[in-house]
Structures are given as C-alpha cells and as structure tokens.
Amino acid sequence: MEVPIPNLTEVDSVWLGGGVLAIQIDSYLPIEIIALGRCDNIVSAGEPLVVTLSMDAVGESTEVLIPLSQISLIGAGEEMLSLEWDWSFVLVSSGQPVEAGELLTIKASFDEATVAGVFGKFSSELSHNIEAQVAIPELTSWDPALFYLSAPRLLLEVKNSFGVDLGLEVSELSLLADGSHTPLHGNAIHEFPVFEGAPAVGDTTWISHVLDNTGMVPTLSDVMNLANDSLLLIGAVDVLPNPSGGQFATATDVLSCSGSFEVPLAGWVKGLTWRDTLLTPISQALRDGVAPPLDWMDVSSLTLRFIVDNALPLELNGSVNFINIHGDSLLAGPDIAIPGGADAPAIVTVDYVLNRTLALELLEMQCTAVALSWTLATTGAGIGESIQVFADDLVSMRIAAKVECQIDPDP
Structure with a gap:
C-alpha cells in the first residue's frame, strides 16, 4: 500500500489528525476466516497497528473502520510512504467444496484523512505568493519643514515555527x-535573511530584519517625509533545500511577520506640539489642606509651585490649564519655559500666585486635572543642530501648593 505525499521529495513520517482507515475483506469461500493484520508503518499510541477481522462461511465481505486521530505513518521513500502489512489467517472449512477461481481479497483505503x-x-520548488499592505496612520499628515525624520527605520520580526x-x-x-507608489530598492530589501526553521516541533525561531537608510534607494528619510499612508509588499516565500532532510510542518505551524515603524528622535525638531493631561484632584486637595482653626475665609493668596525635571535634549515651551472632569477649561495657568537637558536634567521651578479671588474661584471649580501643551524644539533647530533622544529620557512634573492666610485679630 502506497500513500503519496505532495510537496515532499523524501518522506520520513506523517501525522494524521482525522479521517478513517477502512480495511475490508471480500470472500465467497465456504470457509470461516479469522484474519490478523499488523502494520509496523502505522503507529497508534506508540505501538504498531494491529487489526482483527472475521467472517463466517456464508462469505461476502466484512469491514473494520479505524479512526485516524493521533495516528502516525512512518517510513522512508521518495514522495510517498510504503505501508507494509503482515497477515496471518485461520481458516475453518465448512465441508463445502471450493470452486476454482474463488478469491480472498483484502482492501485498505484512507477516507477523508x-x-x-x-x-x-520538502521540494525546493515549493513557493507561496504573498501580497500585503499595512497602513501607517501615524504618517497621514505633518509639515516636514517643521519635523524632519532623520533616522526612521522599519523593524520586521518574523516568526517561523515550521x-x-x-x-x-x-x-x-x-x-x-x-x-502613488514610491518603490524601494537596495541590498537591505533584496537580501532578506533566511527565515531559519524551528529546531523541533513546538519551537519557534524569531528573525529580525531592519530597513533603514543604509542600503536603500531612496533613503527612508527621503520617502517618509512625504507623509506616506501605507507600506506595500509583494513577493514569494520559498522553501530552501536542505540536503540532509529532517524538515517538518504541522497543521499548527505558522510563518508570520509583524512590523513596527520606529522614529528615533535624532536630528533637529521645532514646532512639534505635545499635549498631556495630569489627573489630580486639585480643588479637593486644597479644601482638605486648610484645616481648623483656619478656613478659606482667612486665605489671602494661593501659590501653586510647578517643578519640572526635563531630561530631554529639547526645549519645552508650554502652557497650563486647569480643567474639570469633562475636560472643560476652568482657569488658565502659567506659561512655562524649560531648557533642554544636557548631561543632567534641567530643573525649572515656576510659582503661580493666585490672589484671594482667584484662589476661592479655583477652590469652587471642582478642578480634577491639569492640561499641558508643550512646543518642543532643539536649541539650534535653525542651523540643523543634531540631538538624540534615548528611551530613559523623561519629563516629570510635580505640583505643590502654599496657602497664605491673613487673620484679623479683631474680627
């Protein structure tokens, strides 16, 4: 019995996950028959498959159906497996004569395996065409005259469990x-690394490949600053020949690719706006901070101190607004100018003083957050000053309050 296996030039074994193996005996002999078959090439639960069929002397046919879940076919061949059976028979005569030319036949077939x-x-001629388009929504609009990408890169992570x-x-x-299409060329594109196969079933091999300005024409900087909206890839995945064999593929194996577009902030920048919101219950904290015997009727002024640590090599020019839980602006805060950090973070302290009227107004506003708006720039943006931002470069802000009270000794 031979089982052809497409896409394989040499076959070691096959795992089956469903279907049935039908084994049938046809006979019109007037003989009781017990047939015992064993196939060392079909393995179930670690043991060779053994089947038993029996027929009485009336004849015709009998069949046994064997489920093929968790069944392995083991052998060696070119493009197919040969399954060899050993059969033994017990024949009991009914006393009737056997006509010349009568046959005893055994048939085996796979059904919906x-x-x-x-x-x-695997055959080295096996290939799978691919076409994929990935949106780049971050790049739908900006003014390249204000924000120039000097070192963008596409990082591709390929997962191969075959x-x-x-x-x-x-x-x-x-x-x-x-x-409009802007084709990319160069060694970085046409010399992708080999996606190495997994060493064993259940394992996964990860391969990274970076597309940046090196080895690309035109450079990513040139084309990314055109505010592209998506990336298109057309090609084919080919099986690479392995002289020693030992390749495998299972139904759960995958070849997948995920990509990320990274923009290291290296170069120069100006006019880039960054907005953030700090959630803090300012009004409630102020009410809790004035305890008896003082109350807010004694307040003469309120000083809010903003302490900003800037480790970014970027100048920050920002404004502050006090907002409620719905995002409505309640009261304008101070403007804050912060120099860029160099060897150490730049620390700026800004005191924002509210007179009695504004202090009472802020107290009653139910202020729950501070909205920040920063304009970022390198100091020498006009002359192309080069900077680089690292992952641990951070900006932090702390807010403190000082309440001054004036007590009338003769109320």
Missing part, C-alpha cells in the same frame, strides 16, 4: 501616498 504534520524533505528554512523573494516594496 487529514494531515496534522509531515516530516521529511521545521523548514524559508526565504523571501521581494518583487516590490513600496510606500504609498494618495495612491
């Missing part, structure tokens, strides 16, 4: 903007 995994050597080395042939890699 599903393959859960194959092991061997036990097969795979290669990517890129026919087209383009950036799209309003329907």
Whole structure:
C-alpha cells in the first residue's frame, strides 16, 4: 500500500489528525476466516497497528473502520510512504467444496484523512505568493519643514515555527501616498535573511530584519517625509533545500511577520506640539489642606509651585490649564519655559500666585486635572543642530501648593 505525499521529495513520517482507515475483506469461500493484520508503518499510541477481522462461511465481505486521530505513518521513500502489512489467517472449512477461481481479497483505503504534520524533505520548488499592505496612520499628515525624520527605520520580526528554512523573494516594496507608489530598492530589501526553521516541533525561531537608510534607494528619510499612508509588499516565500532532510510542518505551524515603524528622535525638531493631561484632584486637595482653626475665609493668596525635571535634549515651551472632569477649561495657568537637558536634567521651578479671588474661584471649580501643551524644539533647530533622544529620557512634573492666610485679630 502506497500513500503519496505532495510537496515532499523524501518522506520520513506523517501525522494524521482525522479521517478513517477502512480495511475490508471480500470472500465467497465456504470457509470461516479469522484474519490478523499488523502494520509496523502505522503507529497508534506508540505501538504498531494491529487489526482483527472475521467472517463466517456464508462469505461476502466484512469491514473494520479505524479512526485516524493521533495516528502516525512512518517510513522512508521518495514522495510517498510504503505501508507494509503482515497477515496471518485461520481458516475453518465448512465441508463445502471450493470452486476454482474463488478469491480472498483484502482492501485498505484512507477516507477523508487529514494531515496534522509531515516530516521529511520538502521540494525546493515549493513557493507561496504573498501580497500585503499595512497602513501607517501615524504618517497621514505633518509639515516636514517643521519635523524632519532623520533616522526612521522599519523593524520586521518574523516568526517561523515550521521545521523548514524559508526565504523571501521581494518583487516590490513600496510606500504609498494618495495612491502613488514610491518603490524601494537596495541590498537591505533584496537580501532578506533566511527565515531559519524551528529546531523541533513546538519551537519557534524569531528573525529580525531592519530597513533603514543604509542600503536603500531612496533613503527612508527621503520617502517618509512625504507623509506616506501605507507600506506595500509583494513577493514569494520559498522553501530552501536542505540536503540532509529532517524538515517538518504541522497543521499548527505558522510563518508570520509583524512590523513596527520606529522614529528615533535624532536630528533637529521645532514646532512639534505635545499635549498631556495630569489627573489630580486639585480643588479637593486644597479644601482638605486648610484645616481648623483656619478656613478659606482667612486665605489671602494661593501659590501653586510647578517643578519640572526635563531630561530631554529639547526645549519645552508650554502652557497650563486647569480643567474639570469633562475636560472643560476652568482657569488658565502659567506659561512655562524649560531648557533642554544636557548631561543632567534641567530643573525649572515656576510659582503661580493666585490672589484671594482667584484662589476661592479655583477652590469652587471642582478642578480634577491639569492640561499641558508643550512646543518642543532643539536649541539650534535653525542651523540643523543634531540631538538624540534615548528611551530613559523623561519629563516629570510635580505640583505643590502654599496657602497664605491673613487673620484679623479683631474680627
């Protein structure tokens, strides 16, 4: 019995995940028959498959159906597996004569068998075409005259759980903007690394590949500053030949690719706006801070101190607004100018003094947050000053309050 396996040039074994194996005996002999079959190439629960069929002397046929879940076919061959059976028979005569030419036949067939995994050597001619388009929503609009991407890069992470080395042939890699294509060329694109196969079933191999300005024409900086909206990839994934075999593929194996567009802040920048909101119950904290024997009728002024630590090598020019839980602006705060951090964070302290009227107004406003709006720039943006922002460069803000009271000794 031979089972052809497509896409394999050499077969070691096959995992089956469903279907049935039907074994049938046909006989019109006037003999009781007990047939015992064993196939060392079909393994179930770690043991060779053994089947028993019996027929009485009336004849015709009998059949046994064997479920194929968690069944392995083991052997070695080119593009197919040979399944060899050993049969033994017990024949009991009914006393009737046997006509000349009568036959005893055994048939075996697979019905709706599903393959859960194959092991061997895949054909090097096996290829799968791909076409993928990924949106880049972050780049839909900006003014490149104010924000120039000096070192953008595309980081591709490929996951391969097949036990097969795979290669990517890129026919087209383009950036799209309003329907126009900007094809990318160069060694970084046409010399993708081999997607190495997983060493064992259940394992996964991860491969990273970076597309940046090096080895690309045009450079990513040139095309990304055109505010592209998506990335298009057309190509084929090819199976790479392995002289020693030992390749495998299971139904749960995947080849997947995830990508990220990274923009290290290196170069110069100006006019970039960054907005943030700090949630803090300012009104409630102020009410809780004035305890008897004092009350808010004794308040003469309120000083809010903003302490900003800036480790970014960027100048920050910002404004503060006090808002309620709905985001409505209640009261304008101070303007804050902060120099960029160099070897150490730049620390700026700004005191914002509210007179009695404004202090009482803030107390009654139910202020629950502070809205910040920063304009970022490098000090020498006009002359192309170069800076670089690292992951641990942070900006922090602390807010403190000082309440001054005036007590009339003769109320």
